[in-house]
Amino acid sequence: MGRNIEYTTVSEVAGPLMIVENIKDVAYNEVVKIRTSYGEERTGQVLEVYENKAVVQVFEGTRGLDTDKTSARFIGETMRLGVSKDMVGRIFDGTGNPLDDAPPIIPEERRDINGNPINPYAREYPREFIQTGISAIDGLNTLVRGQKLPIFSGSGLPHNDLAAQITRQARVLGREEKFAVVFCAMGITSEEANFFIKDFENTGAIEKTVMFLNLADDPTIERVILPRMALTCAEYLAFNLDMHVLVILTDMTNYAEALREIAAAREEVPGRRGYPGYMYTDLAAIYERAGRIKNKKGSITQIPLLTMPDDDITHPIPDLTGYITEGQIVLDRGLHKKGIYPPINVLPCLSRLMDRGIGKGRTREDHAGVANQLYAAYAEGVDLRDLVAIVGEDALSERDKKFLHFADEFEEKFVSQDAHENRTIEQTLNIGWELLSKLPLSELKKIDEKHIKKYHPQTQPKKE
Amino acid sequence: MTKKTVEGKIIRISGPVIEADRMRGAKMYDVVRVGDEHLIGEIIRLNEDIATIQVYEETSGLKPGEKVVSTNEPLSVELGPGLLTNIYDGIQRPLPAIKDETGDFISRGVEAYALDRKKRWHFKPLVKKGDRVQSGDVIGEVQETSLILHRVMIPPDVPGGVVKSVVDEGDYGIEDEIMVIKLGNSSDKVIGIRMFHRWPVRKPRPVAEKYDPSLPLITGQRVIDTFFPVAKGGTAAIPGGFGTGKTVMLHQLAKWSDANVIVYVGCGERGNEMTDVLREFPELEDPKTGEPLMNRTVLIANTSNMPVAARDASVYTGITIAEYYRDMGYDVALMADSTSRWAEAMREISGRLEEMPGEEGYPAYLASRLAEFYERAGRVRLLGSKKIEGSLSVMGAVSPPGGDFSEPVAQNTLRIVKVFWALDADLADKRHFPSINWLKSYSLYLSEVSSWWEKKIGGDWLGLRNKAMALLQKESELQEIVKLVGPDALPPREKAFLETGRMLREAFLQQSAFHEVDTYCPEKKQYDMLRIILSFSDKMHEAVEKGVHMDDIISIKSRELIARMGTFSNIDFEKHFKEIEQNMEKEIDNLIKKQNSNMTKGE
C-alpha cells in the first residue's frame, strides 16, 4: 500500500515540526522515518493529517532538515516499543535503542507506547503499605503500592538524594517479591544520571533497573515520548511478568517544557503561562498509568520528580501534576537552609491513598490519630512562629509556648534523619509519641482515648 | 420520517477532532461512526458538505479517506431498569461489559448495550386495558434494587392515549413489549411501550412546572447542613485547589445525602477514585434503611486518561439519567467531579475548531453551557396526571488553576449556583477537614430550609446557627488583633471568644470523613452539638464576668468531652450529651463559687 514511498515533498520546517505534502494513506499518530540530505536517519510522528498533507513532529530535532532533499517514509504503525524481560538491567536512549554495549534485545512483543487506559472497573484499589524508612513519608504521607506520588522540589534541593533513598529503602513488610525499577531521565545532566547509576550500582539495584535516558544535551523533543516508553516497559513488567515496578520520572519539568515547545511551534493558542491547554490531559495519560489491577500480582508505583520554577507550587507544572497524582511530597528551601534533610515541609504534602493504607493490620492502629495530631500540632506551632516574630515569645501563654517548641523538635527529630537511616514504621510512630507527650494531654484530641492509654509514653497521664 | 443514511469520508484528523467531506444531509449533534473501527463521534459543526466531528475514542491510526456514517440520531442514553449499581463510560457503555470484551485495558471500537438485554425483571402493571394514560404516567413497577422501585413510565415524547393491551405481572426483558396504547382519538394508530426508552442527552427531559426548593438535602456533614445547606433540587459548587477536599466531600455527599438516587460523574479525574466508590459503596449501609448504598447509585466514569471528547458527553449522560429517576418522583442528587475538566474539554475541542477564544482560551459559550447544565436541577412537578413532585440536586466540583477562584470556570459557576462551598488550602494544610472556609462560603437556601429545621429539630435552629456564625466572625477579627499584640494581651472576655471560636472550629466544623462514627452526623446530633458548644460559651462568659480565670475554665474535664462530641455513637448520643452538658455547667458553677468565696475571703 505505498508504504515504502519516500516522500521528498517536505514543504515547511518550523521548530520541531515538519510538513510533508502530496502524501497518501497516512494515519494519525503514525511514525515517520526521516532522512536528511546527508543521509542521517531521524524519527517523527504525525501530529495532524489531511488528505494530502501531514504535520510531523520530529524527535531528534529538525536541525539540518531542508525542504529540498529531506525525505520522509511513513512506516504504517504508531510508535511502538519492543518489550522483553531482558530489558531489566539495560539502558536505552530516547528512542528506545540500547545505549550500553550489550546486543539489542529481542522483543517478545511490540507495544504501542501510548498504551490504553486501565478500565476503572478492573483496577484494584492500592492499599499495601510501602515502608520507605523516611518518617515524614511513612508517618505522615504514607506511600502504597500502585500509587503515583511525586516529589515537588526546587533547583538545588536534594530531591535526587531523596529519590535514591526511597529506591534503596522501599519495601513491603514481610514479603519477598519480584521487583524492578524503571528509571526515566528527561533532560537531567549526566552528572545527575551518574549519581543515580552509581547509587543503584552500590546497592545492586542496577541489576533490577531499566534505564531510559535523555540527557540535557539530547534532543528535547524526545522527552515527549520517553516516559511513554518507560511506562510501556513498566506495564509489561508489572502486568505480564508480575513484578512490582517502581517508576522514577525525572524531571517532569523538562517534559512539560518539551510539550510547550511543540505547542508553540504549532502556533496553538497557549494556555496558562504558555503551556498548552491540554497539558492536564497529556500529563494524566502518563500519571494514570500507575496502579494495580484486580487478579494481577504486579503493580506500578510512580515517583515523578519535578522542579517547581521559582519554588512556586501554583506554577502549571506542579499545579496540574498535583491535580492528577495521588498526593505530593514537597521540599522546602527554608528547611534545607536550616540543614534539615530530607527538607520535607509536611504541611503542603499529601498522600491521598494513606487513609486506607494505614491502621490496624496495615501499619499500626494509632497511626491515623498520631499523624493527624502531629499535623495539627505542627501547623499550630508554625503559626505561632509568625506571631513570635512580631510580639516575642513572652507574649505567649504557657500552652502556646509548648506548641512553639513542639514545631522545632518536630523538624529536628521527626522530619530530619540521615540519608542512610532506615526507620521502621514503629520507630517513626514512637518518635511521634515522644514529641506529642510534651504537649498537655488534653490537647491530644485527635487521638483515640484507647490509643492514648496504650501508647502514650507517660504511664501516669494525670500530671501535667 | 425519511431515513437517509449519510456517508462521507475523513479529510482531516487532529487529535479527537476530525473533519469529513460529503456529509450534506447529516444533522448537527448527530452521532456518527468513524472509520473502519466504527469509532463513535458526534457532529459539532456543519459547513456545506463538511462536518466537524468530535470522536469519543482514541483516533490514533485513523486515516483520511476512511468512511464516516451518520446514525441519524443524536447522542442518546438508554433509560430503564438496570442503571443502578452500574458503572458506565462517558457515552454510557458499561465498564464491566467492556472489561469482559477487551480485558483490563480499554481498547476502542467496543460495542456494548447500556442495559442488559438478557436480564429478566419482575414487572407489575399498574394500569389496565381501557385506562387513559399520558406522558409521564407510571404504568408499572419493577423492583430494580432493594432500595429503588423502578417506575416504568410513558416516555415524555409519547403522546397520551388509551391502553389497548398490557401484559400480566411476570418476568420480562427490557425489549419485550409490555403494553400497547392507542394514540389520541384515531383508533388505528398504536404504539408499543417497553420497559426502556432512549433519550437525547443534550435535551432536558420536560417537566410540568418548576418550584422553588424548600426542603434541605441532609448530608450528615455539619458545616454543610448547619452552616451552608443545600436544598433538594438546589445547586452547589465546591471549588478548591488540588488536595483541598473536593472529591472526599463529593463522595461524602454521595454516601450520606438523603436523596433516593445518586448519580456520580467522575469527569476527567482519577481512575482510583472510581474504584474506591466501587469498592466501598456496596459495603456501606444507607443510614435510613440499612441497605447497601450501591443500590441507589449510578456511576459515570470518564477518567483523565480516557478520551477527552467523552468528558463533555459524560456530564450530559449523567444528568439525563438523573432526570429520569427524578421523573419517577424521586429525590435525585448528582455530583460532578470535576466540572473544570469538562470545561477544559470544551476548550480543547474549541481550540481544534479554531473558534474565537474567549477568556483564558475558553469558548465564548462556556457560561451558557454551564448555566444550561445547572438549570437542569430543580424541584419540579412532573408530567403525568398524578401531579407528583421530584427533585434533582446538582453539586459540581471546580478545580481552579493554582487554586485561584478568579478564573472563568469558577466565576461563571458562582454566578449560577446558589451554594458556594469555598475550599481553603490553608485549612487543608492544617488538616482542618472539611476545609470549607466558613467566612467565604454562603448558601442562598438558608431561609428556605430553616422552617424545616425549626419544625423538625429545634425551634431556635436559625438563631443558634446565626449566633455561631457571628462568633466565628468575631473570632476571626480577634485573631487579627492577636497577630499584633499576642494572645496574652487580650482581656479575659476576648479570650473567651477565642476559646469559643476554637471549639466551634475543632469540635463542630471539623469532621473526619474517615472516622467510623463521625463520617455521618444526624440532624439532631448536629443541633445538640451546636447548642452545647454555645451554652459552654455562655457559661464561660458568665464565669469570666465573675472573675474566673480562663486557664481554669479550659482545664475543666468536660471541655475535652465537648471537643469529642462528634465521635459519640449516633444512636445514643443524647444521654451522653445531657451528661456532658450538666457536668460542664456544674464544673463552671463550681469555679464561680470558688471565685466568689475567694473574693469574700480576700475582702
Ligand SMILES: Nc1ncnc2c1ncn2[C@@H]1O[C@H](COP(=O)(O)OP(=O)(O)O)[C@@H](O)[C@H]1O
Ligand atoms: N472530610 C475530610 N476528612 C478527612 N480527610 C479529608 C477530608 N477531606 C479531605 N481530606 C483529606 O484530603 C485529601 C485530599 O482530598 P480530595 O478530596 O482528594 O482533594 P481534591 O479532590 O480537592 O483534590 C484526602 O485524601 C484526605 O486525606
Ligand SMILES: [Mg+2]
Ligand atoms: Mg479530587
